[in-house]
Amino acid sequence: MISPSTIVDAIQRRAGDARRFLVGLAGPPAAGKSTLAEALRDGLLARRESAEILPMDGFHLDNSILAERGLLPRKGIPETFDGRGFVDIVHALKRGDDEVFVPVFDRSRELAINAARAISHETRFVLAEGNYLLLKDAPWDRLDGVFDFTIFVGPPYAVLEERLRRRWMSYDLPEDQIGWKLYGNDLPNGKRILQNSRPADLHIDLF
Numbered sequence: 001m002i003s004p005s006t007i008v009d010a011i012q013r014r015a016g017d018a019r020r021f022l023v024g025l026a027g028p029p030a031a032g033k034s035t036l037a038e039a040l041r042d043g044l045l046a047r048r049e050s051a052e053i054l055p056m057d058g059f060h061l062d063n064s065i066l067a068e069r070g071l072l073p074r075k076g077i078p079e080t081f082d083g084r085g086f087v088d089i090v091h092a093l094k095r096g097d098d099e100v101f102v103p104v105f106d107r108s109r110e111l112a113i114n115a116a117r118a119i120s121h122e123t124r125f126v127l128a129e130g131n132y133l134l135l136k137d138a139p140w141d142r143l144d145g146v147f148d149f150t151i152f153v154g155p156p157y158a159v160l161e162e163r164l165r166r167r168w169m170s171y172d173l174p175e176d177q178i179g180w181k182l183y184g185n186d187l188p189n190g191k192r193i194l195q196n197s198r199p200a201d202l203h204i205d206l207f
Helices: 004-015 033-046 063-068 083-095 157-169 175-195
Strands: 021-026 051-055 100-106 111-119 125-129 149-153 202-204
Touching: 004 021, 004 033, 004 149, 021 033, 021 083, 033 051, 033 125, 033 149, 051 083, 083 100, 083 125, 157 175
Parallel strands: 021 125, 021 149, 051 125, 149 202
Antiparallel strands: 100 111
16 A cells, blocks of 8 residues: 555655645545545644645535435535535635635534635645535536646545445444435445546555
8 A cells, every 4th residue: 555655655746846736536436535635634734834625525415405406315425515606715815815714524513604814825735625625517627627636536436335334333323314314425436536536646455
């Protein structure tokens, strides 16, 4: 397995003397994107670089909207995110000419809080992470060519299945509900991501 330090080396080499460098980390749910993004940020900070993470979680549509549209049971699929809002924020961060306010997802309340964090125009590295950053479908296709370096984390199906099962078991859900979330939503969605994403600069099987 490739180490975060090796990836940080590659990012710094690719960045050269760029004032703003945008990294995109994509992959199915439970692939390890958030963990990798945090490791890369920490690695950059340890080298006295400025770095921030932009998680796609902050762009979840509110549960009330999902309920109105019959999408609450499918929470997590592309249609349950403010995709256009995410794309617009990424484009603003790419320009790097001003401070950008971004939302934060409060998992304890299953609630996205708008403009809860600021990313300074002086921040050199921005690490965007989420399931759909490389998806070929609209509006995610508007991200094609925006990132300076892309990483796709795509573990084997059995690993995803086990990680997702552990995730939902931690919520003390009944087995039938866990089964629906796994086989009715998360794993089909993961398959969609694996089959319909653009190639990345770096593909990691496991993290």
